[in-house]
Amino acid sequence: MSPTRALSSESSLGAAADTFSAAASLSSTPPTTVADTASLASDISKNDNATPIGLVHEPADSTEVDATTEVADSIVASAEPPNPLQSSESPAQSALDAPLNGRSRRQRLSTPIYNLAKLAGTAIHGKRRSKGDIVSDRRRRHTTAGEIQVANEEDVDDDATSMKSTKSKLSILKDAVPARRISTRSTGVEAETLASKLSTLGKRGRKTFEKGLSKMSRELRRLQDTDEFAGIDKKPVVYTTWANGKYVSPEDSQPPRKKAKVATETPEITAPEPEPVELGPAVKKRRVKKYLDRGLYAGQETPLDIYKGLTPSEKKSLAQLPELMPSGKVNNTMPMPMYNGMRTLIQGRDFKLPFDICNPLPPGQPKPDEWKKITKNRFVGDAAAYWKKTPHFKDYQSKIMLYECDETNCNVGSDLCQNRAFARLQERIKEGGKYRVGVEVIKTSDRGYGIRANRCFEPNQIIMEYTGEIITEEECDRRMNEKYKDNQNMIIDATTGSIARFVNHSCSPNCRMIKWIVSGQPRMALFAGDRPIMTGEELTYDYNFDPFSAKNVQKCLCGSQNCRGVLGPKPKEVKQPKQPKETGAGKKGASGGKRKLKEALGEKEEAEGSAAKKRKIKAATGMKAQGVKRTLSAAGLKAAKGAAKGAATAIKRSVSTISVNTKAVLGPKGSPSRKTSAVRKSKTVVRTYSKAKVQTKLPAAFRTTLRKPASHNSGSTIVAAGSEDVPEEEEEEEEEEEDADVSMATSKTTPMEKEEEEEVEDDVERDRKATGKPRSVNRIRLVHS
Numbered sequence: 001m002s003p004t005r006a007l008s009s010e011s012s013l014g015a016a017a018d019t020f021s022a023a024a025s026l027s028s029t030p031p032t033t034v035a036d037t038a039s040l041a042s043d044i045s046k047n048d049n050a051t052p053i054g055l056v057h058e059p060a061d062s063t064e065v066d067a068t069t070e071v072a073d074s075i076v077a078s079a080e081p082p083n084p085l086q087s088s089e090s091p092a093q094s095a096l097d098a099p100l101n102g103r104s105r106r107q108r109l110s111t112p113i114y115n116l117a118k119l120a121g122t123a124i125h126g127k128r129r130s131k132g133d134i135v136s137d138r139r140r141r142h143t144t145a146g147e148i149q150v151a152n153e154e155d156v157d158d159d160a161t162s163m164k165s166t167k168s169k170l171s172i173l174k175d176a177v178p179a180r181r182i183s184t185r186s187t188g189v190e191a192e193t194l195a196s197k198l199s200t201l202g203k204r205g206r207k208t209f210e211k212g213l214s215k216m217s218r219e220l221r222r223l224q225d226t227d228e229f230a231g232i233d234k235k236p237v238v239y240t241t242w243a244n245g246k247y248v249s250p251e252d253s254q255p256p257r258k259k260a261k262v263a264t265e266t267p268e269i270t271a272p273e274p275e276p277v278e279l280g281p282a283v284k285k286r287r288v289k290k291y292l293d294r295g296l297y298a299g300q301e302t303p304l305d306i307y308k309g310l311t312p313s314e315k316k317s318l319a320q321l322p323e324l325m326p327s328g329k330v331n332n333t334m335p336m337p338m339y340n341g342m343r344t345l346i347q348g349r350d351f352k353l354p355f356d357i358c359n360p361l362p363p364g365q366p367k368p369d370e371w372k373k374i375t376k377n378r379f380v381g382d383a384a385a386y387w388k389k390t391p392h393f394k395d396y397q398s399k400i401m402l403y404e405c406d407e408t409n410c411n412v413g414s415d416l417c418q419n420r421a422f423a424r425l426q427e428r429i430k431e432g433g434k435y436r437v438g439v440e441v442i443k444t445s446d447r448g449y450g451i452r453a454n455r456c457f458e459p460n461q462i463i464m465e466y467t468g469e470i471i472t473e474e475e476c477d478r479r480m481n482e483k484y485k486d487n488q489n490m491i492i493d494a495t496t497g498s499i500a501r502f503v504n505h506s507c508s509p510n511c512r513m514i515k516w517i518v519s520g521q522p523r524m525a526l527f528a529g530d531r532p533i534m535t536g537e538e539l540t541y542d543y544n545f546d547p548f549s550a551k552n553v554q555k556c557l558c559g560s561q562n563c564r565g566v567l568g569p570k571p572k573e574v575k576q577p578k579q580p581k582e583t584g585a586g587k588k589g590a591s592g593g594k595r596k597l598k599e600a601l602g603e604k605e606e607a608e609g610s611a612a613k614k615r616k617i618k619a620a621t622g623m624k625a626q627g628v629k630r631t632l633s634a635a636g637l638k639a640a641k642g643a644a645k646g647a648a649t650a651i652k653r654s655v656s657t658i659s660v661n662t663k664a665v666l667g668p669k670g671s672p673s674r675k676t677s678a679v680r681k682s683k684t685v686v687r688t689y690s691k692a693k694v695q696t697k698l699p700a701a702f703r704t705t706l707r708k709p710a711s712h713n714s715g716s717t718i719v720a721a722g723s724e725d726v727p728e729e730e731e732e733e734e735e736e737e738e739d740a741d742v743s744m745a746t747s748k749t750t751p752m753e754k755e756e757e758e759e760v761e762d763d764v765e766r767d768r769k770a771t772g773k774p775r776s777v778n779r780i781r782l783v784h785s
């Protein structure tokens with residue numbers, strides 16, 4: 001049998017069953033004509049009947065064309081399926097078994113003269129094929145029959161089924177110069193390629209391939225012999241790096257080249273340095289920390305004359321320090337600081353650690369808002385006039401108030417005089433610096449804002465001034481009744497003042513608030529107590545509130561061991577049962593003694609208990625309103641209630657004011673004007689008094705405050721504003737109290753206080769007789785939230 005015949009017979013018989021079954025299932029190339037059907041049965045290969053364009057033969061008739069088409073397709077089909085499961089014979093084997101008769105089954109010179117798919121009626125199934133089989137170029141290989149023959153003769157018997165050897169053989173074939181083009185379909189070269197691809201796949205890849213083949217869609221099957229399908233990349237794979245969504249060029253990722261230290265040192269560099277690649281914004285350059293490897297003053301000229309700029313006394317000191325004398329050797333590495341170095345060395349300096357390092361504030365400290373800072377007291381309205389009219393000289397003489405020395409009243413001199421606290425404070429502040437000022441606002445966990453020391457203070461040292469507006473009591477009332485009557489969130493305007501207004505109360509305070517007269521002006525300041533204050537300590541003073549009314553007592557959260565529990569005097573001191581006025585030293589002494597006796601007998605608790613029962617202790621609200629003797633008006637009461645509700649808003653409107661008592665100018669005790677004033681004053685909010693003796697001079701409405709002067713204070717008592725709405729009947733009750741205050745001071749005072757009071761009244765009377773003038777009373781009323 002001729003090779004041609006052999007191929008023909010194999011195509012039509014041997015492999016026919018497989019091929020056509022595959023054709024039916026894979027290539028979907030059904031017979032289109034009766035002739036086709038006949039051809040199926042025919043053992044003559046259509047390929048034999050196909051006439052290449054290069055040959056003169058024209059198809060005799062349509063039947064012949066059809067038959068040719070059919071066979072050609074069958075060849076395609078036989079070349080196509082790479083399914084080793086379906087075909088026992090590998091495509092490579094088929095190729096090797098192909099007839100080597102010196103010409104291809106379907107010889108083509110260039111383009112096909114007919115479209116097999118169209119002719120077969122399968123054009124509708126796929127675009128690629130219907131458009132003239134555009135993959136044909138890729139799939140077909142040019143080879144020669146002779147080469148195939150060589151391959152066939154040499155290897156077919158040896159290892160016809162071996163994929164690998166076939167591959168190598170085919171590669172030999174490829175390398176050979178094609179003499180004549182042979183249809184790859186007929187030679188099975190394409191299938192060979194696929195097989196070789198399969199062989200290059202890994203075990204898993206092959207399995208997947210085999211598994212998926214049966215389920216493969218037709219489109220995929222058509223592509224199965226392409227490189228893409230087999231996952232073979234002929235182009236080099238370029239891996240790219242992306243960082244933060246940006247492309248990073250491979251050159252950028254290279255570590256930066258070290259620069260030559262000195263260009264002149266490396267003249268032999270031949271290759272030009274590559275341009276440094278500009279990094280994108282995403283790629284951050286590593287910051288290199290710089291260190292100072294020389295002394296701070298390196299490069300400075302060491303002063304030749306070490307005495308230059310020193311004072312005579314410093315020069316003297318330097319002469320006694322031989323180690324500082326120039327040795328003749330100039331220290332260039334660690335030269336002397338140019339200006340203050342020598343002085344520092346002479347004088348020496350204590351080690352100081354910056355406060356923000358040793359005691360930093362916790363992060364995220366809120367700052368009080370809506371608070372206007374003023375560093376100087378400001379008289380408002382008639383306050384200045386009232387103050388001027390007040391004869392302070394008498395106070396000075398009787399030491400009612402603390403007077404600061406100045407050049408006009410003291411000839412000791414500013415350096416030596418120890419009675420110039422405000423002047424010292426002024427100097428300190430003037431020098432500036434956070435730590436010289438020494439205080440800062442902090443946010444406490446439960447009491448709103450507070451103040452803490454950021455430096456140490458000596459005992460009794462002045463810390464900060466309490467500044468604000470100085471207003472008359474009338475102004476205070478007016479503000480309460482007009483300015484804030486509709487404001488539910490505040491009691492007293494404290495939007496102006498120094499930060500001293502944020503100092504909280506403690507029953508064991510470390511500070512005192514003391515009133516002074518400085519150069520004839522009323523001033524108040526916070527002073528350290530009897531013990532030194534450490535850096536970081538919260539500053540507190542005893543408000544010594546007189547709540548005036550049981551309704552306005554605030555719970556104290558100072559946490560000290562001897563905490564009274566409320567912002568104010570001890571409960572028993574809030575309200576004493578009314579006692580008939582008694583006169584006479586004996587009686588006074590007796591009553592005082594009686595009370596002491598009572599306490600000694602343990603009736604104290606009882607008394608306290610009953611008093612405490614009466615008091616409604618309000619929970620402390622941090623920035624809320626404070627206790628007060630009397631609320632000013634319904635509006636004020638409402639406002640106070642609002643304040644109690646909203647701690648956060650209350651702070652927004654707190655006021656620091658110092659009000660001048662106009663009583664002194666109102667006339668002597670008993671005069672109508674005085675009485676009226678007293679009634680009004682009973683509504684005031686915060687008061688600071690001087691000494692107890694003088695306090696007895698105050699209107700009866702204030703007398704309750706005399707009961708317990710501030711424990712550490714030389715006569716300062718601060719009473720804060722009310723914060724609760726008072727029911728009408730209670731208001732009435734208060735009115736009654738007011739009247740009683742005015743007319744009958746004794747109704748609210750303890751026997752001891754009465755005793756004091758009377759003593760003072762005697763003094764006053766004596767004074768009055770001596771001078772012919774009423775004794776003046778200077779009061780600074782401290783109004784704050």
Ligand SMILES: C[S@@+](CC[C@H](N)C(=O)[O-])C[C@H]1O[C@@H](n2cnc3c(N)ncnc32)[C@H](O)[C@@H]1O
Nearest residue numbers: 447448449502504505556557558620622624626
């Ligand atoms: C002059 S202000 C002090 C600053 C206040 N903490 C602030 O944030 O505005 C007084 C108010 O602070 C609160 N306060 C001060 N000391 C307190 C204490 N020991 N216990 C509870 N509340 C206190 C009270 O609400 C009081 O009415």
